Amino acid sequence: MTKRTIGERVYRQLLRLYPRDFSDDYADEMTRLYRDRVRGEGPVSVWLALLTDVVRTAPREQISTLGQDVRHAWRTWRRTPVLALAAILTLALGVGANTAVFSVVHGVLLRPLPYPDADRLVEVFEDNTRAGGGPFFRVSLLNYLTWVERAESFEALAAFNGRDFTLTEHGDPERLTGSAVTASLFKVLGLAPIAGRALTPEDEAPGAAPVAVLAESLWSRTFGRDPAVIGRTVPLNGVRHQIVGIVPSAFREIGRTQIGSSGAGQVFVPLPRDTAQSRGNHTLRVVGRLRQQVSLDQARDEMRRLAAQLEEEFPATNRNWSVWIERPQYSMFDPRVRMSLLVLLGAVSVVLLIACANVANLVLARATGRQRELAVRAALGARPARIARQLLTENVALALVSGACGVTVASLSMEVLRTLVPATIPRVNEIRLDGTVLFFGLFITTACGVFFGIAPAMRGARGTLLPALMQNGKGTIGPAHQRWRYGLVVAQTGLATMLVVLAALLLQSLVRLQEVPLGFEPSGVLTARVSPPSVKYPDAAARLQFQRTLLGSLDMLPSIRAVGLMTSAPFAPGVRRGVTVHDAAMTGGSPEAGASALEQIVSPGLFRALGLPLLAGREFGVQDQPGSPLVAIVSQSLARTLWTDGEGVGRVLQFDGRSHEVVGVVGDIRGTDGTARGGSVDRHPSPVLYVPSAQVSQGTISLVIRTDATLQAILPAIRTAVREIEPTLPIPELRPLGEWIAESTEQARLTTTLAGAFAGAALFLTMVGIYGVISYGVGQRTQEIGVRIALGAHRASVLGLVLRGGMTWAGAGIVLGLLGAWSVSRAISSLLFDVSATDPFTFAVIASVLGGVGVLACTVPAVRATRIDPVIALRGD
Amino acid sequence: MPLQGNPDDLLPLPVATFHILVAVADQDRHGYAIMQDVAARTNGELKLSPGTLYGSIRRMLDEGLIAELSERQRPHEDDERRRYYRITTFGKAVAQAEAARLATLLRQAKAVGLAPGRA
Numbered sequence: 001m002t003k004r005t006i007g008e009r010v011y012r013q014l015l016r017l018y019p020r021d022f023s024d025d026y027a028d029e030m031t032r033l034y035r036d037r038v039r040g041e042g043p044v045s046v047w048l049a050l051l052t053d054v055v056r057t058a059p060r061e062q063i064s065t066l067g068q069d070v071r072h073a074w075r076t077w078r079r080t081p082v083l084a085l086a087a088i089l090t091l092a093l094g095v096g097a098n099t100a101v102f103s104v105v106h107g108v109l110l111r112p113l114p115y116p117d118a119d120r121l122v123e124v125f126e127d128n129t130r131a132g133g134g135p136f137f138r139v140s141l142l143n144y145l146t147w148v149e150r151a152e153s154f155e156a157l158a159a160f161n162g163r164d165f166t167l168t169e170h171g172d173p174e175r176l177t178g179s180a181v182t183a184s185l186f187k188v189l190g191l192a193p194i195a196g197r198a199l200t201p202e203d204e205a206p207g208a209a210p211v212a213v214l215a216e217s218l219w220s221r222t223f224g225r226d227p228a229v230i231g232r233t234v235p236l237n238g239v240r241h242q243i244v245g246i247v248p249s250a251f252r253e254i255g256r257t258q259i260g261s262s263g264a265g266q267v268f269v270p271l272p273r274d275t276a277q278s279r280g281n282h283t284l285r286v287v288g289r290l291r292q293q294v295s296l297d298q299a300r301d302e303m304r305r306l307a308a309q310l311e312e313e314f315p316a317t318n319r320n321w322s323v324w325i326e327r328p329q330y331s332m333f334d335p336r337v338r339m340s341l342l343v344l345l346g347a348v349s350v351v352l353l354i355a356c357a358n359v360a361n362l363v364l365a366r367a368t369g370r371q372r373e374l375a376v377r378a379a380l381g382a383r384p385a386r387i388a389r390q391l392l393t394e395n396v397a398l399a400l401v402s403g404a405c406g407v408t409v410a411s412l413s414m415e416v417l418r419t420l421v422p423a424t425i426p427r428v429n430e431i432r433l434d435g436t437v438l439f440f441g442l443f444i445t446t447a448c449g450v451f452f453g454i455a456p457a458m459r460g461a462r463g464t465l466l467p468a469l470m471q472n473g474k475g476t477i478g479p480a481h482q483r484w485r486y487g488l489v490v491a492q493t494g495l496a497t498m499l500v501v502l503a504a505l506l507l508q509s510l511v512r513l514q515e516v517p518l519g520f521e522p523s524g525v526l527t528a529r530v531s532p533p534s535v536k537y538p539d540a541a542a543r544l545q546f547q548r549t550l551l552g553s554l555d556m557l558p559s560i561r562a563v564g565l566m567t568s569a570p571f572a573p574g575v576r577r578g579v580t581v582h583d584a585a586m587t588g589g590s591p592e593a594g595a596s597a598l599e600q601i602v603s604p605g606l607f608r609a610l611g612l613p614l615l616a617g618r619e620f621g622v623q624d625q626p627g628s629p630l631v632a633i634v635s636q637s638l639a640r641t642l643w644t645d646g647e648g649v650g651r652v653l654q655f656d657g658r659s660h661e662v663v664g665v666v667g668d669i670r671g672t673d674g675t676a677r678g679g680s681v682d683r684h685p686s687p688v689l690y691v692p693s694a695q696v697s698q699g700t701i702s703l704v705i706r707t708d709a710t711l712q713a714i715l716p717a718i719r720t721a722v723r724e725i726e727p728t729l730p731i732p733e734l735r736p737l738g739e740w741i742a743e744s745t746e747q748a749r750l751t752t753t754l755a756g757a758f759a760g761a762a763l764f765l766t767m768v769g770i771y772g773v774i775s776y777g778v779g780q781r782t783q784e785i786g787v788r789i790a791l792g793a794h795r796a797s798v799l800g801l802v803l804r805g806g807m808t809w810a811g812a813g814i815v816l817g818l819l820g821a822w823s824v825s826r827a828i829s830s831l832l833f834d835v836s837a838t839d840p841f842t843f844a845v846i847a848s849v850l851g852g853v854g855v856l857a858c859t860v861p862a863v864r865a866t867r868i869d870p871v872i873a874l875r876g877d
Numbered sequence: 878m879p880l881q882g883n884p885d886d887l888l889p890l891p892v893a894t895f896h897i898l899v900a901v902a903d904q905d906r907h908g909y910a911i912m913q914d915v916a917a918r919t920n921g922e923l924k925l926s927p928g929t930l931y932g933s934i935r936r937m938l939d940e941g942l943i944a945e946l947s948e949r950q951r952p953h954e955d956d957e958r959r960r961y962y963r964i965t966t967f968g969k970a971v972a973q974a975e976a977a978r979l980a981t982l983l984r985q986a987k988a989v990g991l992a993p994g995r996a
Contacts, residue, residue, distance in 0.1 A: 018928075022931070022932075022935060025931075025935070026931040026934075026935070029907075029908050029931065029959065029960055030908075030927045030931060032908075032909065032959060033908050033909045033912070033927050033930075034927070036909045037909075049924075049926060050926075050927070052926075053926035053927055053928045053929070054928060056926075056928065057926065057928025057929055057932055058928065060928075060932065061928070061932050061935075064932070064936070
């Protein structure tokens with residue numbers, strides 16, 4: 001053959017773009033053709049034509065080869081429909097569950113917030129860690145104003161505060177949620193109004209005409225998207241507010257709380273600049289937009305320095321208060337929500353891995369059975385690479401079919417999923433199957449196909465199939481092959497063990513969570529938020545009168561056993577104010593040694609309505625009047641923090657600059673910690689300071705009713721009573737307190753249920769997997785076992801032989817799984833309540849459960865082995 | 878084994894396939910000869926590119942329309958050991974069926990005056 005020119009060599013390189021067997025077959029021919037044409041037509045025109053030819057036909061040939069492979073895959077899978085169906089179902093479940101869980105993780109945790117340059121948004125908190133209060137406190141107005149003046153890290157800062165509104169425009173008064181916000185909020189979030197204008201600093205000035213901005217959702221629902229609504233005045237809480245603009249409904253959630261006290265914010269009014277209040281009055285949420293080039297850490301440093309300055313300038317209120325800044329994606333979640341989601345994602349991917357191991361076993365068994373077929377193809381001239389490609393295509397095609405089924409199941413389950421995920425988790429409505437989620441599904445599907453397709457493909461590529469022709473038709477398994485299969489048994493038993501241990505820990509935790517004493521008696525208690533219109537009840541005296549009339553008339557209803565008012569009921573949403581209290585006699589007048597507590601303004605009768613035990617002293621009563629000496633009741637833990645003997649009655653407390661005599665001590669209750677939405681069962685009770693509603697005025701209050709009747713039975717009577725007192729008041733949305741408590745453990749329940757379901761699936765798949773491998777092994781050893789029985793082996797010893805073989809591998813998996821669980825379980829300890837992450841009892845029980853499952857899976861093939869008839873087994877060949 | 882069923886199942890044939898069948902109908906040819914023959918018969922209007930030519934040849938071998946000659950069957954004067962292709966009986970049947978199909982089509986076109994000549 002003549003020596004190749006440079007052009008020919010380049011052309012041969014290009015021919016590699018065609019499928020391997022095509023270029024193997026025709027590269028020489030095509031090179032000759034190239035040579036002939038260059039002679040005839042000259043290199044330039046030939047090269048132009050050749051390049052377009054390669055670009056046009058190489059992909060076509062690739063696709064055509066793929067098409068052949070897929071058609072072949074379809075034909076071969078159709079020959080073993082049961083096996084194909086089993087593999088598809090197993091994988092489809094795995095992929096579907098993974099896609100569904102990932103869609104939740106993506107929608108809730110990963111997708112950016114719906115604001116421009118959302119990565120520069122931060123939430124700013126006052127940090128009370130040094131005094132034991134944690135880093136996520138609300139901000140006082142005066143501190144916020146000082147920050148706005150001095151902080152340089154931010155393009156803008158904004159403050160807001162949840163607020164309830166009553167709209168009395170159309171017939172029945174309508175209750176709306178919303179916020180009082182600074183005008184800067186619109187700039188911080190980077191959102192322009194869709195109609196009218198946003199709030200401006202002029203709107204915040206004292207004496208400015210009352211204005212309001214509405215959310216798009218309210219505009220659509222109540223005003224039918226009428227543009228003429230801009231400029232109109234509507235009565236909100238009895239005051240006529242001019243509507244100046246409409247903002248998109250996306251303008252809703254940010255950070256640790258939603259803008260608007262609960263659920264979607266619908267009305268936004270300017271935040272009053274009430275600078276007469278104390279600097280220690282922590283009531284505001286603050287968000288900021290970082291300047292470009294300013295990192296989160298730089299902003300944290302600056303704000304900590306600023307907080308240190310303020311500590312020196314205002315020791316009475318700012319001692320031990322620092323500042324903490326967090327990205328909203330982080331701060332908007334209880335860290336445990338993030339942890340739960342990641343744990344679930346981990347759990348569900350373990351299920352997929354186990355499913356893959358099972359399918360890999362099926363495919364390996366099938367490949368062994370097909371050795372003859374493949375060997376015949378190889379003998380007829382198919383190259384090893386071609387066979388490998390064919391086998392890989394077969395398995396990836398199977399995986400893709402399963403993946404499509406799985407993703408379809410996941411997309412159908414989206415609606416269910418959204419209702420299943422507790423509403424207490426932010427951004428639930430953003431859970432959907434978008435491009436990223438689909439890509440994830442496709443990715444894991446392909447990865448699965450490659451995972452279980454690679455081993456048979458490699459065997460095909462090595463060309464080790466030829467010896468199969470010399471064997472009997474059954475195909476035999478080499479030791480390497482068998483090791484693979486037992487390795488899969490070890491891996492899946494280990495993974496299942498880990499998952500079951502984890503689920504068992506979560507389950508115990510949930511059980512303990514539901515048994516924890518709350519400190520009060522929630523059954524038979526109904527609560528509702530009530531806000532009397534501020535126009536009709538402008539001052540403390542009027543509001544007190546309203547509260548007394550309401551309590552008086554409700555108390556008269558026969559089915560109500562007790563009724564009271566408080567700032568916010570435990571576990572229910574509401575604003576909770578943190579205060580610093582101290583006993584001047586103990587601290588020598590210095591507030592530094594004081595304690596942090598949550599303030600609850602309560603009416604007489606509240607403790608009875610809530611079932612909160614009085615431990616010492618007396619409840620508030622008629623003697624506590626606006627003009628009489630100021631009194632307070634402390635919770636037991638607050639008494640213990642303030643006084644070493646824990647005795648509070650008769651002592652004098654200082655807070656808000658005034659002295660209060662402690663007249664009683666009540667028990668601690670859970671569910672009052674300072675989070676935006678109720679509290680959580682697993683947090684220790686916060687110290688609480690109770691003051692009488694006769695002496696401290698408040699607008700919106702929680703009504704607490706103890707009754708023997710059901711909600712439906714009692715509602716008409718309450719409605720009539722409220723109508724008689726104040727016709728413009730919306731009917732309180734009564735809800736059993738138990739529902740709020742259930743909601744607070746809903747997330748733990750969901751995590752546990754799902755983790756339990758995944759663990760169950762893992763256990764089942766593992767059992768099937770062990771069964772498959774062991775019974776396949778028995779099938780392969782039929783002759784050997786037949787010989788043993790013929791030579792006089794007892795059935796029991798045959799049984800033992802198979803069981804021992806299987807359980808050696810399963811046992812190794814269990815041990816590895818326990819070690820794995822031991823090392824990862826500590827990472828989830830934040831999700832566990834009152835259970836040690838390495839609880840030896842749990843580990844021991846789960847080890848024996850898994851052992852039992854292993855024995856069960858081995859027993860069927862072992863019993864079958866004992867029934868082997870030596871005559872038939874030996875005649876088999 | 879190549880599939881050999883009903884010739885009509887493969888109709889209509891791709892243009893390149895039909896031309897290649899015509900080129901090898903009267904004598905065995907190698908790739909370059911096929912290319913030249915097609916170009917000559919179409920006055921240079923259809924120049925099969927190497928990718929199209931060998932892609933078609935591969936499919937036609939699979940379908941049993943043509944067969945590759947063994948070394949002994951190749952013409953002795955070819956010192957470059959090129960691969961030669963010969964039309965099979967099945968290939969002939971398919972080419973005839975395609976020609977008949979085209980003829981019918983042409984007749985119909987003539988009948989409505991879309992092509993010169995009389996139907």
